[in-house]
Each structure stands twice: as C-alpha cells, then as structure tokens.
Amino acid sequence: MEKPFFVIGSVRVGRSQSIGTYDGAERRTAIAKEAVTGPVELTPTGFTGDEQFHTHVHGGPDKAVHQYPAESYGFWRERHPEALERFVPGAFGENLSTTGVAEGDVCIGDVVRVGSVVLELTQPREPCGTVSKWFGIADFAEEVQQTxxxxxxxxxxxxxxxxxxEEAELLERPNPAWSVDRVLRLWWEDPMNRELLTELLALKGLSARWQEKTRERLETGMYEDWTRRLTY
Known part of the structure; x- marks a missing residue:
C-alpha cells in the first residue's frame, strides 16, 4: 500500500478573542483553533466556522487553509519546557494539524487531494508578534522565523x-526544487539573491502577495523590515 502524503490529525477552527492591549487599544486574535468532530465544509475562503481577525494579513483565497505539522510541537516542548501546556495542536493557528510532512517535504505549487477537496500550496506562513504574546515567550516569533x-x-x-x-494524496508537484523550507531560507537568509528571487517569482501556484513582495525586492533592490511584524 502506498504511503499517504500526510494524514489529518484534526481539522480546527476558531473565533477571535482578546489577548490584552497594544498601543492603548484592545488586541484580538483568532490564533487558537479547536478540533471539530466530523466532516468540515471547506469553501474557497476557509473552513465553515473559522474566523480570521486580522484579515489584511490572514485569510483570503490564497491563504484559505493553514497547515502545521503536529511533530513540531515536540520540538517546541523540548525547547521551552516552561510552556509545555501551550504547545498543543491548534496553538499555532492551524486549520489542519497533520503528521507525515514538514516544511522541507512540501513545495510551492503542490496539489493534493484530501477528503473531497483539492488544495494548492501557495506560500509559507510568516510569524508575527501575536505568536510571542500567545505563548508567553519573549521574542518567540523571531525564534519561529529562525527555525x-x-x-x-x-x-x-x-x-x-x-x-x-483522512489521508492526503499528492497529485502534482510542479516545483520540486522549491520546498517551503528553501523558500524561507532564501527569504530571510539570502533576501536579495536576484537569481533565486527571479526563479521564485515564476513559480506556479505562488500566492499573489508573495509575487508582489518578490517583485518589489527585484525592482527596488531592497527587502522589507520585518521588525514590526515580529513584535506587533
């Protein structure tokens, strides 16, 4: 029997909740996702019952579903034993908690069938300061980015x-050289490599936002300051 590409551990949705204040204003997030029992309907913009609070950076057709490997929680529990109770599936805001693949195993443009849906991988997730606030670990968003x-x-x-x-089947892989891990290494560790940025821009399936940001780097010769994203 052929091994599945990955296996769904849980399908998760959530609503926004308050996590304090920022610059004097209430700060809310929908990062916490709870497991749903039974089949969950998936629309072009996400799972029924799921909410994205900061819609300018989360959600939309190109980011309809967030997947996070369940195996990574063991890594984080070993690294941060002071926050063991926080590192459980759903804590990173994922809609799909899965086993079998990590960032080095999936590629931009991958097309999979799982359940009765077909999905196309569009971009990595970029951590923001909400992650640090949620886990109660200073500079944790930066740590997530570095790893x-x-x-x-x-x-x-x-x-x-x-x-x-349910098990996922890999249907297409148009960009086998461009794993999510490789994209992130380029994006954060070699951000002005014009040859690789040009390759990235041409990848089938890449989200519109990442096309825009890649094009900006090529046209301006500069890359974005992610300090605010990591601390907000």
Missing amino acids: RRCGWYWRVLETGTVDAG
Missing part, C-alpha cells in the same frame, strides 16, 4: 469536506 517551523498555506481548487483521519 523556519512556520507552517504553510493552501488555496482551495475544489471545495468539499475534510475530516480527521
């Missing part, structure tokens, strides 16, 4: 339902 254990996003090519325990 590249960020997760990734899918767009929905065919709607339907997804349920825990």
Whole structure:
C-alpha cells in the first residue's frame, strides 16, 4: 500500500478573542483553533466556522487553509519546557494539524487531494508578534522565523469536506526544487539573491502577495523590515 502524503490529525477552527492591549487599544486574535468532530465544509475562503481577525494579513483565497505539522510541537516542548501546556495542536493557528510532512517535504505549487477537496500550496506562513504574546515567550516569533517551523498555506481548487483521519494524496508537484523550507531560507537568509528571487517569482501556484513582495525586492533592490511584524 502506498504511503499517504500526510494524514489529518484534526481539522480546527476558531473565533477571535482578546489577548490584552497594544498601543492603548484592545488586541484580538483568532490564533487558537479547536478540533471539530466530523466532516468540515471547506469553501474557497476557509473552513465553515473559522474566523480570521486580522484579515489584511490572514485569510483570503490564497491563504484559505493553514497547515502545521503536529511533530513540531515536540520540538517546541523540548525547547521551552516552561510552556509545555501551550504547545498543543491548534496553538499555532492551524486549520489542519497533520503528521507525515514538514516544511522541507512540501513545495510551492503542490496539489493534493484530501477528503473531497483539492488544495494548492501557495506560500509559507510568516510569524508575527501575536505568536510571542500567545505563548508567553519573549521574542518567540523571531525564534519561529529562525527555525523556519512556520507552517504553510493552501488555496482551495475544489471545495468539499475534510475530516480527521483522512489521508492526503499528492497529485502534482510542479516545483520540486522549491520546498517551503528553501523558500524561507532564501527569504530571510539570502533576501536579495536576484537569481533565486527571479526563479521564485515564476513559480506556479505562488500566492499573489508573495509575487508582489518578490517583485518589489527585484525592482527596488531592497527587502522589507520585518521588525514590526515580529513584535506587533
């Protein structure tokens, strides 16, 4: 029997909640996702019952589904034993908690079938300061960025339902040289490599936002300051 590409441990959705204040204003997030029992309907913009609070950076057709490897929680528990109770599936805001693949095993443009839906991988997830606030660990967002254990996003090519325990089948891999891990290494460790940025821009399946940001780097000769994103 052929090994599945990955296996769904749980399908997760959540609503926004307050996590304090920032610059005198209430700060809310929908990062916490709870497991849903039974098949969950997936639309072009996400799972039924799921909410994205900061819609300018989360959600939308190119980021309809966030996947995070369940195996990474063991890594974080070993690294931060002071926050063991925080490192459980759903804590990184993932809609799909899975086993079998990590950032080095999936590529931009991958097309998979899971349940009755078909998904296309569009971009890595970029951590923000909410991650540090949520886990109660100073500079944790920067640590997530440095380790590249960020997760990734899918767009929905065919709607339907997804349920825990279902297995994903890899249908297409148009960009086998461009794993999510490689993209993140380029993005943060070699941010002005014009040859590789040009390759990245041409990748089938890359999200519109990442096309825009890659094009900006090539046109301006500069890369964005991610300090605010990591501390907000």
